[in-house]
Amino acid sequence: MIVTRALTKRFGRVTAVDGVGLDVGEGDRYGLLGPNGSGKTTLVRMLLGLVYATSGEIEVLGEPVPRRLGRVLPRVGALVEGPGAYRHLSGRANLRLLDAAGPGGARRDRRHRIEEALERVGLSGVDERPVRAYSLGMRQRLGLAAALLRRPRLLVLDEPTNGLDPQGIREIRDLLAELNADGTTILLCSHLLAEVEELCTRVGVMDRGRLVLQSDMAEIRSPTGQVAVRSPDADKAADLLDGRVEHRDGDRLLVRAADAAELNALLVTEGLRVTEIGVRRRSLEEVVLNLTGTGSDRLDREPQR
Numbered sequence: 001m002i003v004t005r006a007l008t009k010r011f012g013r014v015t016a017v018d019g020v021g022l023d024v025g026e027g028d029r030y031g032l033l034g035p036n037g038s039g040k041t042t043l044v045r046m047l048l049g050l051v052y053a054t055s056g057e058i059e060v061l062g063e064p065v066p067r068r069l070g071r072v073l074p075r076v077g078a079l080v081e082g083p084g085a086y087r088h089l090s091g092r093a094n095l096r097l098l099d100a101a102g103p104g105g106a107r108r109d110r111r112h113r114i115e116e117a118l119e120r121v122g123l124s125g126v127d128e129r130p131v132r133a134y135s136l137g138m139r140q141r142l143g144l145a146a147a148l149l150r151r152p153r154l155l156v157l158d159e160p161t162n163g164l165d166p167q168g169i170r171e172i173r174d175l176l177a178e179l180n181a182d183g184t185t186i187l188l189c190s191h192l193l194a195e196v197e198e199l200c201t202r203v204g205v206m207d208r209g210r211l212v213l214q215s216d217m218a219e220i221r222s223p224t225g226q227v228a229v230r231s232p233d234a235d236k237a238a239d240l241l242d243g244r245v246e247h248r249d250g251d252r253l254l255v256r257a258a259d260a261a262e263l264n265a266l267l268v269t270e271g272l273r274v275t276e277i278g279v280r281r282r283s284l285e286e287v288v289l290n291l292t293g294t295g296s297d298r299l300d301r302e303p304q305r
């Protein structure tokens, strides 16, 4: 769906994007993660022909960009510059204008398409108030509706849940999952680890212009070969499992073992009580921290010097 090779963009002395090889497959929910200023926006703007690359190659939907942009863009929905709209017009009127700019047949078909897009983003009940009276969340939804008008095969979204409350975030996340289940490939930029972890099937991590990680989420979340055990008999358990305990913290043990059920059986057979047990998987946060030393769920910390 999207392939870039050695993609680089310099603004004067600043290298915003540095030798990036992005690989987004059909049906992916790809999360491009990175702190502010790491180059995510510049990268997606290049994919959409909004910025020209300094060097490197881009292919979107099998076509070279920007050379074949005219063939690519009608099949791509994008929400990149923030939800831009005419503030004095209603949301519906904005979509009407946008729709009229493209091909699309009879007036009835157009009206139907607009209502369908509004419905998808939960704005079907919206009245004729001008967009300037909308909340940020409503504007964000309107931006998404605009991106969905042409039933795109690929959606490119920059921070799609910015400014939304938790309920709004959940709705957008559900909507994106639904669209993806219907066959739309999604590329989204985010500085929120949790958002990418919950929604995405594939992740790329940007750090100072470079793509420092690109992997399927399933691979990141694959078992580490350790089992986490919590037991009120932790001392005895540690004696019993001597040599296999990699870490101990009070009543919690981290044990080198592939099979939690087997370990549980062993402990219980020896008369040791187990309150919690499970195969340990790394979180996306751990993986990202190891790579970039970037903290917490907001990745917008200053790089360490």
Ligand SMILES: Nc1ncnc2c1ncn2[C@@H]1O[C@H](COP(=O)(O)OP(=O)(O)OP(=O)(O)O)[C@@H](O)[C@H]1O
Pocket (backbone or CB within 6 Å): 011, 014, 015, 016, 034, 035, 036, 037, 038, 039, 040, 041, 042, 043, 191
């Ligand atoms: N038009 C421009 N002219 C000069 N420098 C720019 C321009 N656009 C981006 N940059 C610089 O390129 C770097 C990457 O910026 P970019 O906006 O792509 O990062 P980002 O990861 O998307 O961050 P954010 O989430 O804040 O948008 C930054 O150092 C930024 O200052």
